[in-house]
Amino acid sequence: MGDTITIKDVARELGIHHVTVSRALRNTGAVKEETRVLIKKKALELGYKPNRLARDFRNKRSNVLAVVVPDLRPYFFSKFVSDFMETAKEAGYSVMIFQSGEKPGMEKDIIDSLIGYRVAGVVASVTKDTVQESHFDLLKEEGIPYVFFDRAPEETQASQVLVDNFKGAYDAVTAMIASGKKRIAYISTHYRHQIFRDRLAGYKQALRDHKIEISPDWIIEGGFFMKDGMEHAKQLMQLEHCPDGILAVRDEIAIGVIKYLKTSAYSIPEDIAVIGFDNDPMGIACEPELTTVQQSIPCMVGNSFELLLQQIKQSTILFDKKIIEPKIIYRGTV
Amino acid sequence: MGDTITIKDVARELGIHHVTVSRALRNTGAVKEETRVLIKKKALELGYKPNRLARDFRNKRSNVLAVVVPDLRPYFFSKFVSDFMETAKEAGYSVMIFQSGEKPGMEKDIIDSLIGYRVAGVVASVTKDTVQESHFDLLKEEGIPYVFFDRAPEETQASQVLVDNFKGAYDAVTAMIASGKKRIAYISTHYRHQIFRDRLAGYKQALRDHKIEISPDWIIEGGFFMKDGMEHAKQLMQLEHCPDGILAVRDEIAIGVIKYLKTSAYSIPEDIAVIGFDNDPMGIACEPELTTVQQSIPCMVGNSFELLLQQIKQSTILFDKKIIEPKIIYRGTV
DNA sequence: ATGAAAGCGCTAACAG
DNA sequence: CTGTTAGCGCTTTCAT
Numbered sequence: 001m002g003d004t005i006t007i008k009d010v011a012r013e014l015g016i017h018h019v020t021v022s023r024a025l026r027n028t029g030a031v032k033e034e035t036r037v038l039i040k041k042k043a044l045e046l047g048y049k050p051n052r053l054a055r056d057f058r059n060k061r062s063n064v065l066a067v068v069v070p071d072l073r074p075y076f077f078s079k080f081v082s083d084f085m086e087t088a089k090e091a092g093y094s095v096m097i098f099q100s101g102e103k104p105g106m107e108k109d110i111i112d113s114l115i116g117y118r119v120a121g122v123v124a125s126v127t128k129d130t131v132q133e134s135h136f137d138l139l140k141e142e143g144i145p146y147v148f149f150d151r152a153p154e155e156t157q158a159s160q161v162l163v164d165n166f167k168g169a170y171d172a173v174t175a176m177i178a179s180g181k182k183r184i185a186y187i188s189t190h191y192r193h194q195i196f197r198d199r200l201a202g203y204k205q206a207l208r209d210h211k212i213e214i215s216p217d218w219i220i221e222g223g224f225f226m227k228d229g230m231e232h233a234k235q236l237m238q239l240e241h242c243p244d245g246i247l248a249v250r251d252e253i254a255i256g257v258i259k260y261l262k263t264s265a266y267s268i269p270e271d272i273a274v275i276g277f278d279n280d281p282m283g284i285a286c287e288p289e290l291t292t293v294q295q296s297i298p299c300m301v302g303n304s305f306e307l308l309l310q311q312i313k314q315s316t317i318l319f320d321k322k323i324i325e326p327k328i329i330y331r332g333t334v
Numbered sequence: 335m336g337d338t339i340t341i342k343d344v345a346r347e348l349g350i351h352h353v354t355v356s357r358a359l360r361n362t363g364a365v366k367e368e369t370r371v372l373i374k375k376k377a378l379e380l381g382y383k384p385n386r387l388a389r390d391f392r393n394k395r396s397n398v399l400a401v402v403v404p405d406l407r408p409y410f411f412s413k414f415v416s417d418f419m420e421t422a423k424e425a426g427y428s429v430m431i432f433q434s435g436e437k438p439g440m441e442k443d444i445i446d447s448l449i450g451y452r453v454a455g456v457v458a459s460v461t462k463d464t465v466q467e468s469h470f471d472l473l474k475e476e477g478i479p480y481v482f483f484d485r486a487p488e489e490t491q492a493s494q495v496l497v498d499n500f501k502g503a504y505d506a507v508t509a510m511i512a513s514g515k516k517r518i519a520y521i522s523t524h525y526r527h528q529i530f531r532d533r534l535a536g537y538k539q540a541l542r543d544h545k546i547e548i549s550p551d552w553i554i555e556g557g558f559f560m561k562d563g564m565e566h567a568k569q570l571m572q573l574e575h576c577p578d579g580i581l582a583v584r585d586e587i588a589i590g591v592i593k594y595l596k597t598s599a600y601s602i603p604e605d606i607a608v609i610g611f612d613n614d615p616m617g618i619a620c621e622p623e624l625t626t627v628q629q630s631i632p633c634m635v636g637n638s639f640e641l642l643l644q645q646i647k648q649s650t651i652l653f654d655k656k657i658i659e660p661k662i663i664y665r666g667t668v
Numbered sequence: 669a670t671g672a673a674a675g676c677g678c679t680a681a682c683a684g
Numbered sequence: 685c686t687g688t689t690a691g692c693g694c695t696t697t698c699a700t
Contacts, residue, residue, distance in 0.1 A: 004476070006693060017671050022695060030669055052450040054693035057391040058676060064430075071416065078412040082405065085433055094447060096398075097431045099419055113428065116386040142338070226618065255619045262621065284560065285589045285620040287596065340677055351687050356679060364685050388677035392692060 005048045014042055025050070056118070065093045065308070066114050068124040070102045070151070074252070075280040076297070077125070080149065083301040084123065091309065093120065102127045108135040115142050121308040122146035126153055128191040128224075133158070145311030145318070149304045150295075151193045159311070161303045161322045163295040165195045168326035169202030172247050172275040172293050177210050179334055181245035181273050185218035187232045187257065188249045199249050199277070218243055229256020237264065244272055245334075251276035251283045251292055258286055258333065273334040288332025299324050339382040348376055359384070390452070399427045399642070400448050402458035404436045404485070408586070409614040410631070411459070414483065417635040418457065425643065427454065436461045442469040449476050455642040456480035460487055462525035462558075467492070479645030479652070483638045484629075485527045493645070495637045495656045497629040499529045502660035503536030506581050506609040506627050511544050513668055515579035515607050519552035521566045521591065522583045533583055533611070552577055563590020571598065578606055579668075585610035585617045585626055592620055592667065607668040622666025633658050 007025070011018035016035070023029040024039040025048075031039075056062040065088050069077045085095045096119065100107040104127050114122055115138060122139060124146060133153040139146050148160040169186075176184055186203045188196050200219070207214050217239055220232045229248060233256065236243055248254035254276030258268060266272050268288055276283060276292045283290030303322040311318050341359070345352035350369070357363040358373040359382075365373075390396040399422050403411045419429045430453065434441040438461050448456055449472060456473060458480060467487040473480050482494040503520075510518055520537045522530050534553070541548050551573055554566045563582060567590065570577055582588035588610030592602060600606050602622055610617060610626045617624030637656040645652050 004693095008693080018693090019672080019695075020670055022693095023670090026695090028695095032669055035669080049446060049449045051391075051452070051693055052447075053387065053391040053394075053396060053452050055695080057385075057387040057678090057692090058694045058696090060387070060676070062387060072406075072419070073409070073412050073416050075407070078407050081431075082407050082433060085406070085431070086435075094430060094432075094451070096428060097415075097419070098428075099416060101420075112383060113386075115383045117428070118385065118387050226615075259619075259621075281560075282616045282619045285593075285616045287593075287621055338677095342677080352677090353679075353688080354686055356677095357686090360679090362679095366685060369685085385677055389679080391676090391694090392678045392680090394692070 004051070005046045006051065007048070010039065010043050010046060010048055013046065014038060061118050061120055063093050064096050064117065064119045066096045066098060066117075066119045066122045068098045068100060068107065068110055068114075068122060070100050070125060070127050072097065072099055075282065076150070076278050076295075079297050080125075080301060083298055084305065087301055087305045091305075100127045102129065104130050104132075111135045111138055114144065115139065118142075119144060121312050123149060123304050123308060125149055125151040126193075128189075128193070131192075140317055143315065145308055145316075147304050147307045147311075149300055151191075151195060154192075154194065157319045159307045159318050159320045161300050161307065161324065162195060163300070163324045163326045165198035165326070166202035166205070168277065168293040168295070168328075169199040169247060170206045171326070171328055173203050173206035173245075174210070175291075175328055175330075176245040176247070176273045176275065176334055177206070177212070179269070179273060182212060183218070183241070183243045184212070184245040184247060185236050185243035186220070186247050187229065187236075187253055188219075188221040189224045189228075189253070190222045191224065196249055203247060215241075217241075223253070224250065226252050226256035226259070229253035230260040231256075233257040233260035234264075237261070237266070246272060246274050248274070248276045251278045251280035251290060254290055254292070254333075255282060255286050258288075258290065269332070269334050275328070275334055279329055283331070291331045291334045292329050294327045294329050296324060296327070338385070339380045340385065341382070344373065344377050344380060344382055347380065348372060395452050395454055397427055398430050398451060398453045400430045400432060400451075400453045400456045402432045402434060402441065402444055402456060404434050404459060404461050406431065406433055409616065410484070410612050410629075413631050414459075414635060417632055418639065421635055421639045425639075434461045436463065438464050445469045445472055448478065449473065452476075453478060455646050457483060457638050457642060459483055459485040460527075462523075462527070465526075474651055477649065479642060479650075481638050481641045481645075483634055484529060485525075488526075488528065491653045493641045493652050493654045495634050495641065495658065496529060497634070497658045497660045499532035499660070500536035500539070502611065502627040502629070502662075503533040503581060504540045505660070505662055507537050507540035507579075508544070509625075509662055509664075510579040510581070510607045510609065510668055511540070511546070513603065513607060516546060517552070517575070517577045518546070518579040518581060519570050519577035520554070520581050521563065521570075521587055522553075522555040523558045523562075523587070524556045525558065530583055537581060549575075551575075557587070558584065560586050560590035560593070563587035564594040565590075567591040567594035568598075571595070571600070580606060580608050582608070582610045585612045585614035585624060588624055588626070588667075589616060589620050592622075592624065603666070603668050609662070609668055613663055617665070625665045625668040626663050628661045628663050630658060630661070
């Protein structure tokens, strides 16, 4: 160690100029084929590893893409990140991941960091409390393109990739109605993202279109986890006029609902139907297996990446919005 | 954009030398307190962001830690990575994540990459087919310390953090025996890591210590997922002399087992007890809730990080092994 | 097709 | 306490 091989070492060994080595190794500029082969052979032989730090510094831009998520653990995010990394790698990019922990302050720090690293681009899903987009403006100022996926700041103009959440909820409610349900409740989170408002709107519209009353008692917002689903289900079932179908905005919440219903001896889906969102594999572990609204993650990744790459290549900031079709995965709860 | 602020800009504005600015901003060297304050104020005012690319390049080392995992999606890995990122961030490090996709070739490419980025250190869990450690030797040559967690190459000398897998399996089997089970089977994966061999050894020893016969029919190896668990459970239950307890080396496999048993009308845990490994939240979604051997991830993260940091600080490669106590989380399947 | 020169932004080492 | 000098490894530009 200590004596790292540089292009100069390769050049000296061959009695040529290090610039030629640089050109040969990058397959750029005019280098005699014969020389190029010679150089590559020697580089390999010496175990030369390009110093990315130097290269990125010189280019004033790294070839790293950043992904910012509130939390890496939920399946939706870990799957997105996992797929995104695959896609990025194939295109020659490395990926840095950042977790905001649902804290806007942290998100801001992360963005400062990203600017420091001169990342090539950013894909982000914002925290539950991110209302302002101002910290992302800093990226714009630095010419770093970014794309939001799933969770975007309110009224942002920036590029974003979302599922058609209105349709997802609308279809889910319609499916329950089709199976004979007439009293359908809605359990959401308190997170104030457009996606959740859209789902609520889809839920309401489906009820209206089927001439079913919308009761405020049947719309609950709060929490994000399994235990919240359990509590809300309990609250719902204690209602005098209790529901026979429940749409939850997350599979984890839906599973909480199922757990409560089963302990209370309700049959699913006979007594009550349940549908969630996300197609989390956890939904297969529970019984009956959870029917869910799938947001195609490969599709979201593909669109996000494409949108980002386009901006990187053209060195422009785009304002584009991709809407992905949701799809209901029918399993055993409706 | 285009006109990024550098320390020279800050210096010019103040009519001082940029080196003084550098010193002031890093709280290093001797700078008059008054000047330091002035500089920091001006830097903030101009929106100066240190160029990490330049800094890292100059220092010949980045302040990035790399985590290499086979796959980011399983809860065990996403949780580890998530926690590790938190810990690293608090210590001022950023984190790059890499997925080998269980492919050793990919793992090798990743390591070349890490060297290119001159990362400060590496934490890795190797692929199912990584037998040689040779590609990690390259890191050693570059003076980049690394620590294995959970899955290490065979017979490696390198620093590693593991759970006491022998004990985990031993205790799990003992727990089943304590609840009256006498015919305990073992479902493993075909992955050839020490951790799985240790679990098998723990399983066997527990049976021996309780004078229970070890039947090769009851030891199945193969697969890694839920469907594998289902298949293996089926195979096991079709045996003439079928088991009344099953230990699986992963919760996901255990859940597959449970799913099969329930479709075949076995009662759990009355007819058959089941225990898994990992404390995957998926185990809470299923019914009955899965009893599992927990590997404390915060503890693994803490040890991994500490082991790594120690090597970074001392610029030495250590050969240290940390063994963490597993713990059985009793739920409903035993 | 190859070489020479210059500089990216920063920091260590030395000088004053 | 502050300034000067030099250079990290690489690539772009211009010259040959």
